[in-house]
Amino acid sequence: GAVVSQHPSWVICKSGTSVKIECRSLDFQATTMFWYRQFPKQSLMLMATSNEGSKATYEQGVEKDKFLINHASLTLSTLTVTSAHPEDSSFYICSASRAGGEAFFGQGTRLTVV
Amino acid sequence: GQQLNQSPQSMFIQEGEDVSMNCTSSSIFNTWLWYKQDPGEGPVLLIALYKAGELTSNGRLTAQFGITRKDSFLNISASIPSDVGIYFCAGLAGGTSYGKLTFGQGTILTVHP
Numbered sequence: 595g596a597v598v599s600q601h602p603s604w605v606i607c608k609s610g611t612s613v614k615i616e617c618r619s620l621d622f623q624a625t626t627m628f629w630y631r632q633f634p635k636q637s638l639m640l641m642a643t644s645n646e647g648s649k650a651t652y653e654q655g656v657e658k659d660k661f662l663i664n665h666a667s668l669t670l671s672t673l674t675v676t677s678a679h680p681e682d683s684s685f686y687i688c689s690a691s692r693a694g695g696e697a698f699f700g701q702g703t704r705l706t707v708v
Numbered sequence: 709g710q711q712l713n714q715s716p717q718s719m720f721i722q723e724g725e726d727v728s729m730n731c732t733s734s735s736i737f738n739t740w741l742w743y744k745q746d747p748g749e750g751p752v753l754l755i756a757l758y759k760a761g762e763l764t765s766n767g768r769l770t771a772q773f774g775i776t777r778k779d780s781f782l783n784i785s786a787s788i789p790s791d792v793g794i795y796f797c798a799g800l801a802g803g804t805s806y807g808k809l810t811f812g813q814g815t816i817l818t819v820h821p
Contacts (some may be wrong), residue, residue, distance in 0.1 A: 600750065626807045637711065637796065637811045638751070687750045691807030695739050695800050699750035 596622050598690050600700025607678055607707055615673045615703045617688030623668035624690035628697070629661070632685045644671040678707040714797050714812025721787055722820050729795060729815045730781040737799030740773050740780040741809070745794045754795075755782070787819050 597620040607613050617627055625646050630638040642663050643651040650663035660682075662674040671690075675682055683706050689697040712731045721727060731740075739758055743751035755766050757773035757780060764771055770783045780797055797812040 598750075628807065628809075635794070635814075635816065637813050640808070643808060685748075689750075689807075689809075695807065696741060696753060696756050697798070697800075697807055697809055698753060699743075702748065702750040704748065 596620075596690070596692055596696075596698045598688065598698045598700045600688050600703055602703060603701055604704040605706070607705070609679055609707055610677055612674055612676045613678055613705060615675075615686055615688070615705075617671045617673070617690070617700050619669045619690040619698075622690070622692055624671075624692075625668060626691055627665060627671040628689045628691075629663060629671075629673050630687045630689070632687060632702075634685075638687060641673075675705065678705070680707045683707045712797055712799055712810055712812040714815060716815060717813065718816040718818070720818045720820065723787060723789060725787055727784040727787055727791070727817060728781060729797075730779060731797035731799075731812045732779045733799055733810070734778070735799075735801070735810075736777040737801055737810070738777070739800035740771070741798040741800065742769075742771050742780070742782045743796045743798060745796065745814075747793075751796060784817075787817075789819050789821055792817055792819050 599618045601616045627644040629641045641656045644665040646665045652658045665671040687702040688700045691697045714731045742754045745751040755771040760777045761775045762773040768785045795815045798809040
């Protein structure tokens with residue numbers, strides 16, 4: 595299967611700081627990438643669709659100014675959690691889709707805001 | 709947003725037993741995908757189904773794309789301890805929603821040695 599690499603795998607930050615998470619498709623080009631948030635023992639909740647070269651499309655209820663998404667190239671999308679607060683602590687996962695439609699996921703990033 | 713109805717929510721089985729889980733939807737999907745997620749990791753694709761009625765195997769795993777395109781099941785035969793994890797079904801509608809998956813709630817599988 596295709597490889598999607600997400601970095602970092604975990605991060606601890608102080609309240610009020612910003613954190614950037616990277617998502618790279620290593621062996622294929624991804625016009626579209628997706629960012630999810632997951633709470634313990636729950637399903638993945640789609641936050642936004644990241645489109646290369648254009649603005650991200652956010653799901654209802656997701657603050658675009660808080661979760662900044664940049665998709666600068668066909669292999670890289672970044673999610674920046676701005677002015678993080680403890681309630682932003684969660685597991686964030688990205689995915690990238692190939693032409694066949696299958697989505698491949700990154701390893702996830704465990705964010706803890708203290 | 710829309711979710712698929714996945715059942716059961718959790719299963720506790722003995723090693724060697726077979727497992728079955730399924731997903732249903734009120735909407736039609738063009739592609740059904742089954743993923744497994746280990747703790748602290750991202751989901752890993754197990755099986756992808758592209759045609760209604762399709763039955764696909766991957767080792768001890770077998771999945772089928774329902775003929776109505778509104779359901780799918782996943783079977784695991786002769787379970788082993790490393791099968792433990794959360795299994796998700798996902799549907800892909802296609803068209804303008806390219807790559808945008810709709811997920812089931814997940815099935816938490818526990819296998820006792």
